[in-house]
Structure formats: structure tokens, C-alpha cells
Amino acid sequence: MQIASPYLLFIGDTTNQLSIKMACSAADWRPELCVGEYRIDGCTVSTGIKKLDIRQAVAEGAKSFILGFANSGGVLDKKWFPYILEAMEQGMDIVSGLHDKLTDFPELVAKAEQTQQKLLDIRQPKLEFVTGTGVKRTGKRLLTVGTDCSVGKMYTSLAIEKSMKKFGLNVDFRATGQCGILIAGQGVAIDCVISDFLSGASESLSPNNSPEHWDIIEGQGSLSHPAFAGVSLGLLHGSQPDALVICHDLNRTHMRGLPDSQFPSIETTIALNLQAAKLTNPNVKVVGIAVNTSSVSIEEGQRICAQLNEQFSLPCVDPLRDTADSIAATLV
């Protein structure tokens, strides 16, 4: 699967910034691949890049029309079909990270055949997996884990990869979600794998490698999230991480989407993840804490990170405001 670039990021009429993380992640981490974003009336959020419509984007060379929004359940609303059909007519492939498959809609398949464009469901794993084995692999692995969903695990992983590359380390980012796959051009959408193969697919994502090589694996969900902890645990066991980085967003009081839920402390998150990770790697350790401090001032964010650093004796940073150098330095 190869996604043709550059991209036009379609964010529709979205009003929730968390819902366009697919578009934002491409705009933030691979701006050179994005000609612009396309938003329609009613949209109140933005990726921050240039606004274009379909014709303008094609004139600037856009090759892929990215469905840059998500929703719980990953449903493809038919109200977007006119935009998708027009994009194909104008010469773009369609890229979706939703659960619903583009290729399940005859109207879209017919247009794709007529226009010779591709329908790419990047969330649908194309590979055949086997069940997990728990057998130790060579090379080293870091997994980002979270207090909740959508707290910055992918961004943290990418920031750590960036810092490690700067330090001259041999490192690869391993994508486990649609946003990461859009950025990396490959990976496995782990929450779309059949449950029986969760750990096996996770094992295949970071295969045997040279002893000094690091895989930086994008975490998913949270062991404390009632809906998604199973996915988090399968990924954790299959990843066999040597190093964990705890990710947290200051702006949370309950688990994403569940107003009545309890939010876990960082202590609890460390304890739960270390306990579970030891099943497949007894030598696992936590090497840092990454905090999304965007809900407070820079100074307040730094104060909180310094406090967490002291409390846990671990590097603690906002990887976007500060870089992840201090965490990457523990891996040299």
C-alpha cells in the first residue's frame, strides 16, 4: 500500500478538534506532503494549514483526498459521498481511516473504476496474521502508553523518534493507527485487527532487528479505558517493550467519551503497565513521562513537568513544547 502525495486534508464540518487528529497529525508531522485542508460550512476547527477546495488543491498537484476526521465507531456518513465522488472525478485517490470501508460502497467502487482512482482503507489490515508467541525478539523497543485515549501517544512517539535521530540512533517509528500510517506510509491499524490476532499482529509490527536498533511503537488506548483496554493490553504484550513512556493530557477529568468514568493517576498508569508488560519482558522499565500541557501556559506547563520529574525521578516533558530530547537521552 502506497499513499500518493501530496494530500488534500478533508475535515468536513467538524466542530471537535480531537476528531480531526488524522488531518492534524499529517499537517504537523509531514507538512511537505500536504497542499492544504478542505473545510465546509459549519466547520469550527482547523489543522492550521492553507484552505483550499478540491479544484484549487488539484491545481496545486494534490494526488490524494484524505478523510481527515474520525468518530466513535468509525462510520462513513453518506453525506460525504458527493465530495468523495468529486475528488475522484478531479483525479485524486481517496484515503480513509474509518472502520467503514470505502470499498464496501458500490457507488464509490464504481466511480473508482470509472476514474481509475484508488480507494485506500488504511485502517483495514491487509496482512495475514498469526496468534502471538511471546518469544523474545532481538533489537530494542519503546512503547508509549497513556492515562487515556488521545492524550498524545503518537505525537510523543514521533517526537522521541525525531530526538533519537538527532542523536544519531538507529530508530524506526512503528505506526499502529490510521494517523500514524498516514505519516509513516506503513503500519498496522491495531484496533482493526481481529481480537485473536492482537498480540500476533503487534509482534509482527516490530520484528527481529539488530541489537542496537530501536523501534518506537505508537501506543493505543489505555489500560484504564473500559472500552479499549483489551487493545492496549494486546499491543503491550506483543510489543515486548524494553522501555515505556507514560503519556498524559492535563486537560482530562474523565476517560474520553465516558463522563462517569474514573481517571487514573500517573502512579496507577505506571503500575498497571509495568505489571502487565513484565509478562513478555521482565526487564521493562519506564523511561519518561510526556505531558500534553497545551491547556495551561508554557510556564505553568514547565512547572508541572518539573514537579512530575521530581516526584517520579523520570524525565518529564511536553514533547511538542519542549522536544523529547531528555527522554531520548536515556536511550543512548
Next chain:
Amino acid sequence: MQIASPYLLFIGDTTNQLSIKMACSAADWRPELCVGEYRIDGCTVSTGIKKLDIRQAVAEGAKSFILGFANSGGVLDKKWFPYILEAMEQGMDIVSGLHDKLTDFPELVAKAEQTQQKLLDIRQPKLEFVTGTGVKRTGKRLLTVGTDCSVGKMYTSLAIEKSMKKFGLNVDFRATGQCGILIAGQGVAIDCVISDFLSGASESLSPNNSPEHWDIIEGQGSLSHPAFAGVSLGLLHGSQPDALVICHDLNRTHMRGLPDSQFPSIETTIALNLQAAKLTNPNVKVVGIAVNTSSVSIEEGQRICAQLNEQFSLPCVDPLRDTADSIAATLV
């Protein structure tokens, strides 16, 4: 989905008793639905019921040809095609609990159309699921959890249901695997659900019910199994159990299929499951221990159960040798 009875249980040339648990479970729990088993040269195991070939079974009224074996990965070996084709020609539907779908093989689909027989992939969930919510449901739930895979969680669940019915309780067995679905005629093969919907599918399996009603939910895998713990955790969170029963097989020294793995103690299994279950039901408790003692004498098995009973202050039984009355009695 309705499975036509009676069944012919096909166990092929299997040499591993654990691999024919689908056939055995039907023979043990619904003997009135089974006309016999069909085994071929090389087979060294048995369900213990009458041996018949396809023609003999049809003469005795068999309506469904059950693929009664399983393997890691759930692959359908093409060497079984001649038997499947003959069964359809003789007037039987085909029932499979493998991951590989009967309906994905054009040769089988063509024969099914020609003979007007059905291909039933009971492991493939037909329902559409949503992601989990963690919202508390009415009614009461018991989940069986294990030290390992294949230690008797389904048998224990069925034995508890049987004892509870004897006590006049309002109870339903909820099947989560292909064997249970064959027995119950409905259910969700939870390890075949897309990971994102693990908890949501588990929630849908035991919906709101009357306050005194009990669902006895068949557990899957083990929180200590490197390959399948994610499935176990999603099922645990979605089930919101009020009561847990710990299942164990005396005849294990390592996790199924993983010779180098560590086997968890019953203490560890209790602690891990209670800790995780409290996320969606803070009032959860362990109400019993079910031990498969078939590897030792009846007397030795009873001695071990008595010792565990004393050690944990919980009813401890071999539900097949002793019934599960003492566990069911805690739920009256």
C-alpha cells in the same frame, strides 16, 4: 443463525484431545443433538460417542456436519474439502468454528448452491457492534476466568448454569466461543470480533435484564497468556461481572502452546482479575474456584479441592466430577 440438528461431529485425523473440544463439548452437553462422530485413519482421539461415516449418519437423520476440530490460527485445511463436499451432497449443512470462512472458498460456495445446503461460519460475528460504554447494566453477571486457555471455563459455566437451574434461579448461559455457540445456538465468538469493538460486543452479550436474573458468561483466554490476554481483558471489562469463578487445570506447567512461559498461580489469577474487573464493577468478587482434576485420581482431586477451599475460603470443585452446586449456592 439456526444450526439444524442432529449433528455429525467430524474430528478428522486429529491426535490431540484439546483440539477436538468443539466436538466434545457438543457430545458432552447436548448428546441429544448428536447422532455420532466421524473419524478417519490416523485419528487417535474420540468424543466418546458412536462412530459413524457420512452415509450412516445421514441414514440416522443427521442434518449438520460439524467441523469439530480446531488449530492455532483457525486455518481450514483443503484436505478436508472432499469430506465437506460429500457431506453437502448427502444433504447436510456445514458448520465451522474456524477463523477461515467456509464462504470464502468458491468451491464450497458452488457446492452449497448446487445442493441447497448452508455454510455456517459460527465463529464469524454477524452483528454490528459499537464501542464499549462502561455504563452499568441491570441484572447480575458471572464470568468464568482462567489461569490459562482451555482449562474448562465453558464447561464450568455450563455446570454452574445447570446447578442454578436446579436451584430454580433465573439464568442464561452466554456463549463467547464456537463450542458454546454450538451448544447454546447463539452467542458471539468474541475472539473473532474486531479489537476496537471487544468491550462493546461483550457488553451486548449480556444486556439489561431483570434484577434477579443471572447471565453466566463463558470466559476466554487468560490475563496471563501473552497471546490472548487482550481478549480476556476486553471481555472482562464489557461483562461487568458481579461474580468471578477462577478456572484451573491441574495438568498444566506452562501456558498453552508456549513451552517457555510462566504459569500463574491461583492467587495471581484472582488478584489480576479482581483488579481489572473493578474498573467496570467495583463490587465484583470471586465466588468460587473450579479445578479440572482429570489428570489425578478422584480422591486426589477431592483432596486438592478441599485444600484450595481452605486456602482461599471459597467453594472449590471439579464441576464435572462433583457438579458446581457449591458455587451456585453462593448465588442464591
